[in-house]
Amino acid sequence: METKFRCNCPFTSALDILGDKWMLVIVKQMLMENKQTFKDFTESDEGIATNILTTKLKQLEAFGIITKTKLPNNNKSNIYLLTEKGLAMTPIIVELGIWSDNHLRDFNPTIVNEGGIELLRRDKAEFTRVIEQQYREKLATTMNIING
């Protein structure tokens, strides 16, 4: 899989990978909504098409952002997990949420006022820490199941 970068700028290079409709959304779903399986993703509020999900999961794996594995005694469902590289996107997603909270309610009045928004507003660093810690805890649980 060959990615063409537009130039040598680090900011643009991130967007050459992440600047599409679904890459960061999928990472957010894994990080904050604990989606782990193909079925989980297809049942998200955002409603991604299955052919697109297939493609994006492959790309995320190819970039080392997620891993794909299976539970013992279950050869059907794939389990998708964030790598350290994927977890390192937490600050990007957090900043997108802050910007949206402050600047997008005019355009999308349905944006919620719950789900940790108060902590996000009060202490962005703590919000980031909590999100990552919660994900790591669930990751550890899943890894224990995978490894027996």
Added chain:
Amino acid sequence: METKFRCNCPFTSALDILGDKWMLVIVKQMLMENKQTFKDFTESDEGIATNILTTKLKQLEAFGIITKTKLPNNNKSNIYLLTEKGLAMTPIIVELGIWSDNHLRDFNPTIVNEGGIELLRRDKAEFTRVIEQQYREKLATTMNIING
């Protein structure tokens, strides 16, 4: 201009506007490379197509992220400037750069090691402050010219 949001999630809503190939790149070009005119943008390293640039500038203006004005005694060139809402994207772009610096060099070995990268690595908050201050100073200069 009608934007369809996928759901009520703040993180996803930001990406409903910014999650494409060019929106954040254009903001980055204004913020960090002082691009202000249509011509400036077409001459950037990223090489955007002029029909796309037209469309994206209109969208950014419609969302209140940039403004479009002209210099006195110059009815030809448009001057595009970031609004507060646009400047508020600085942390998003900064986080993209940090992620890229730490995690994308494998995939894009051409990513530079200059242009403030040392400060970005050492002190992200200071880097953000400096970038915003530099933009505000140039903005003030341009506004003085516009207003006589």
Added chain:
DNA sequence: AATTTTACTTGCATAATACAAGTAATAAAA
């Protein structure tokens, strides 16, 4: 053994992006 579930694949349609040439208004030069 039959049925259900999960993870895709496929064919086709729509939307976003890109290329290259052209146009109109404005500024600059002759």
Added chain:
DNA sequence: TTTTATTACTTGTATTATGCAAGTAAAATT
């Protein structure tokens, strides 16, 4: 004043990304 150059697009067409809906194969469940 006329001609030329510059700037900001527009247009026609092609390619790529995304989406819809139906279908398929493997694995699990009944």
